[in-house]
Amino acid sequence: MLGIALLVFREVLEAALIVTVVAAATRGVPRRGVFVGGGIALGVLGAVIVALCMGFIEGSLGGIGQEVFEAAVLLTAVVMIGWHVTWMSSHGKEMVLHMRSVTDSVKAGSSSIAILLAVVALAVLREGSEIVLFLFGMAAGGAGKLGFLAGVPLGLAGGVAVGLALYFGLLRIPMRYFFSATNWMLVVLASGLASTAAGFLIQANLIPAWGNQLWDTSWLLTNGSIVGQALHVLTGYEARPAGMQLVFWVVTFVTLVVGMRLVSLRMAAQRRRARPVANPDVPSDTAAMTRGA
Amino acid sequence: MRKFVFALALAGAVVCATTASATDAPEFHLLLQDHKFVPASLKVPANTKFKVLVTNRNTMPSEFESTDFNREKIVLPNSTITVFIGPLKPGAYKFFDDFHRTTTGTLIVE
Numbered sequence: 001m002l003g004i005a006l007l008v009f010r011e012v013l014e015a016a017l018i019v020t021v022v023a024a025a026t027r028g029v030p031r032r033g034v035f036v037g038g039g040i041a042l043g044v045l046g047a048v049i050v051a052l053c054m055g056f057i058e059g060s061l062g063g064i065g066q067e068v069f070e071a072a073v074l075l076t077a078v079v080m081i082g083w084h085v086t087w088m089s090s091h092g093k094e095m096v097l098h099m100r101s102v103t104d105s106v107k108a109g110s111s112s113i114a115i116l117l118a119v120v121a122l123a124v125l126r127e128g129s130e131i132v133l134f135l136f137g138m139a140a141g142g143a144g145k146l147g148f149l150a151g152v153p154l155g156l157a158g159g160v161a162v163g164l165a166l167y168f169g170l171l172r173i174p175m176r177y178f179f180s181a182t183n184w185m186l187v188v189l190a191s192g193l194a195s196t197a198a199g200f201l202i203q204a205n206l207i208p209a210w211g212n213q214l215w216d217t218s219w220l221l222t223n224g225s226i227v228g229q230a231l232h233v234l235t236g237y238e239a240r241p242a243g244m245q246l247v248f249w250v251v252t253f254v255t256l257v258v259g260m261r262l263v264s265l266r267m268a269a270q271r272r273r274a275r276p277v278a279n280p281d282v283p284s285d286t287a288a289m290t291r292g293a
Numbered sequence: 294m295r296k297f298v299f300a301l302a303l304a305g306a307v308v309c310a311t312t313a314s315a316t317d318a319p320e321f322h323l324l325l326q327d328h329k330f331v332p333a334s335l336k337v338p339a340n341t342k343f344k345v346l347v348t349n350r351n352t353m354p355s356e357f358e359s360t361d362f363n364r365e366k367i368v369l370p371n372s373t374i375t376v377f378i379g380p381l382k383p384g385a386y387k388f389f390d391d392f393h394r395t396t397t398g399t400l401i402v403e
């Protein structure tokens with residue numbers, strides 16, 4: 001039972017952390033719950049399908065199907081997060097906060113949220129497919145009913161509890177820093193996912209490692225520990241990273257940061273052109289609204 | 294966004310162009326039998342890229358995993374997976390079956 005609970009916990013934890021960051025980043029957006037819930041439901045469905053097709057995935061592409069599949073899922077999530085964070089910079093943070101009042105932004109917001117729904121679905125699909133395969137195996141191996149009835153809910157509850165704890169912790173961030181904080185978390189998360197994808201491509205021998213163990217911090221924190229695993233999901237932490245993983249991490253990080261800056265500079269220039277007479281002594285509507293929030 | 298996709302594609306192209314050929318890596322075999330790795334300790338050469346073929350003879354799926362050398366791959370019953378590993382420095386590296394954590398083994402790199 002404990003074995004089942006622990007495996008379910010570890011996999012749920014990974015997905016829950018990603019879902020949590022996404023949920024926090026979309027705070028205040030209308031119908032967010034539907035999107036996050038829908039993402040989870042789609043992910044569970046996808047997980048069952050992937051588990052059923054694992055034989056096919058395993059055998060495809062000359063035996064590297066699994067790695068290519070994992071890397072594709074991860075890199076898709078990276079691109080989607082990248083899309084979202086640059087979109088966030090194209091709209092003022094005030095605007096996102098008060099999207100209900102701006103019809104266009106609601107539409108724009110929903111389209112970006114639909115992308116984050118996909119990120120949630122992909123995260124649940126990746127980790128969920130392992131749980132499903134594991135449980136199929138345990139059932140086939142004749143694991144007791146008690147093991148399932150107690151182990152699965154226990155692991156699930158544990159993973160969700162950690163996710164919720166992180167979520168309510170994030171909500172304590174003051175509103176004026178909140179979206180910068182969640183945006184940075186998404187950028188770091190995406191960089192970590194890219195680095196993990198690089199790990200799978202190295203494992204499949206599709207790309208060179210460029211130094212197999214760049215450094216070794218396993219004496220400090222191993223990836224096998226729960227904390228190490230959580231940090232791995234949120235930041236891409238590896239105790240013994242390959243050089244190529246660091247390259248993927250840095251390239252993703254720099255690309256997203258530069259992309260965000262460029263977009264927000266362009267939007268600022270557009271706003272200046274649109275409102276040439278701005279009196280700095282009189283607070284604008286949006287500024288007043290932000291302060292009120 | 295388009296720039297980002299382009300950068301990724303470019304990075305991919307550059308990287309694939311410089312990839313070493315896969316055929317020159319020496320092969321090693323591991324069996325998963327009665328929830329044990331056979332052999333439990335596998336000797337492999339240091340500072341060389343090599344591949345390990347893991348065959349699962351159990352009736353349930355396993356996941357060949359190591360946090361020491363950063364690898365994870367699912368092995369279905371009655372099937373064999375290939376995992377590229379290394380080059381590693383000399384030493385002992387643990388691996389395990391993530392689905393049955395008591396099933397462990399060691400790579401002896403020398």
